[in-house]
Amino acid sequence: MNPLEEPGRTSRTIDPCVLVIFGATGDLTGRRLVPAIYQLGREGLLPSNFACVGFARRPKTDEQFRGELKEDIIAHSRTKPIDETFWQSFQEQIFYHQSDFDVDEGYQNLARRLSQLDTRHGTRGNRIFYLSVPPKYFPLIIEKLRKFNLIYDVRENEERWSRVIIEKPFGRDFASSAELQTSIQKNLHESQTYRIDHYLGKETVQNLLVFRFANSIFESIWNNKHIDHVQITVAEELGIGTRGAFFEEEGLLRDIVQNHMMQLVSLVAMEPPVNLSASAVRDEKVKVLQSIRPFTQSDFKENVIRGQYGNGYINGESVPGYRQEANVNPNSAVETYVAMRLFIDNWRWASVPFYLRGGKRLPKRATEIAITFKDAPGFLFQNYDRKIDPNVLAIRIQPNEGIALKINCKIPGPSSPIQPVKMDFRYGSYFGQSPPEAYERLIWDSMLGDNTLFARSDEVASSWKILTPVLEYWSNNRSEFPNYSSGTWGPANADEMIKKDGRTWRIL
């Protein structure tokens, strides 16, 4: 057995359990977690013996808490209207527990309450603790849970289990992430640790594995002989809105690049795993991150670009610059845009550049991976007035989830010009339903004890190892901000970075 995996939890049976949400009155719980749990329940995917306990500081009765959750579900559930009959019985399994995170008594009472639920609801001592709280509380809560025997030892043939889901961010850089990991692992085994990156719960991201390894036509050309370069774009129209204070601490590299974008890089570039177990898949992903060539001093100047939006127009409407947003320092040096070129030094990807760009207040919302193939030998069509376009395979993560392939075709008629056309597969129109929300899948997987779609500690560490030198360089070298207008595709030097390699940014 792999020492990083929980013993005996490999089958996809779902055990009875209690889900305890720390931070149950917070934004994430209301907008994402509770609608996801409701949806799972309505679709019959929760265990038949299930209870949910919300843990937070404000005093509240169970009835008040249930009423608030209902409002959240009405506002944020992906299926409308709310199923009133289902909700009436489901809410009986939901409870509120008031305590401060640092008060021992709160955990003693929680332990008693959970035992009562085991008796009443048949949840058999199985626990999931979802830490939807500011990261400074992770070590404290985990330590208290351990102290009051709410986290169990991981043992062979143990009847009951306990798992902890942790929200990002996992540290602010390599050193703080290592420190966080050291304090967590004193009380929690890696197999019990579920580090959530909601990108991994998206259907299109999971489909990357199926697309690559269940279709022989793609795998045989998925290498440096056939692929010219890879682009990953995570573009948002929105600015930082009400999250000014949060973003001032974070910046785009920590918020998007270190986690979501690095996950996409590793899924696109990984070798086929020996099987689909969590350890096999994550072993291959880590190898990719470990093969990324470290940035040099010249990269920091030319191949890692940061930007911050100034004022401008989005869909014809005037919007303020980042420094004019609420709770933002008027001289802020925080980046709202990052572009970078990186190389994966292994046999498959030698000398294939990966261009990453992510930003706020860009012209449209789009998360896309674009694989550009090498040019066909040009001699047959040399006489055309324009260069033949390369084939591009685009995997759209959001919106309009799907896959598109750009190929060249002859336009009908005697003059025979060539035109690129797009073959387009869209999940929504083909399968006739919107894909489940990422949190539905991830909460469900945590109940099954399957942590394939959660980040392992060495993945997090490897990603920070690549990116921490960038943060250090930035903190010692200020940039002239703002350097792009809202509603444009980012700073000019990001275009120059890719142009000097003879390429251009694209989304299909």
Ligand SMILES: NC(=O)c1ccc[n+]([C@@H]2O[C@H](COP(=O)([O-])OP(=O)(O)OC[C@H]3O[C@@H](n4cnc5c(N)ncnc54)[C@H](OP(=O)(O)O)[C@@H]3O)[C@@H](O)[C@H]2O)c1
């Ligand atoms: N919101 C998002 O979209 C989002 C996205 C990705 C990751 N995250 C991460 O998810 C976590 C939660 O985010 P959030 O936006 O939901 O935070 P939030 O709205 O600020 O909620 C924080 C929650 O923690 C509780 N809390 C804070 N200090 C406490 C204490 N000392 N004792 C007991 N309860 C305490 C609050 O309870 P009271 O209200 O009762 O005080 C509240 O329920 C954060 O780590 C964040 O980085 C959030």
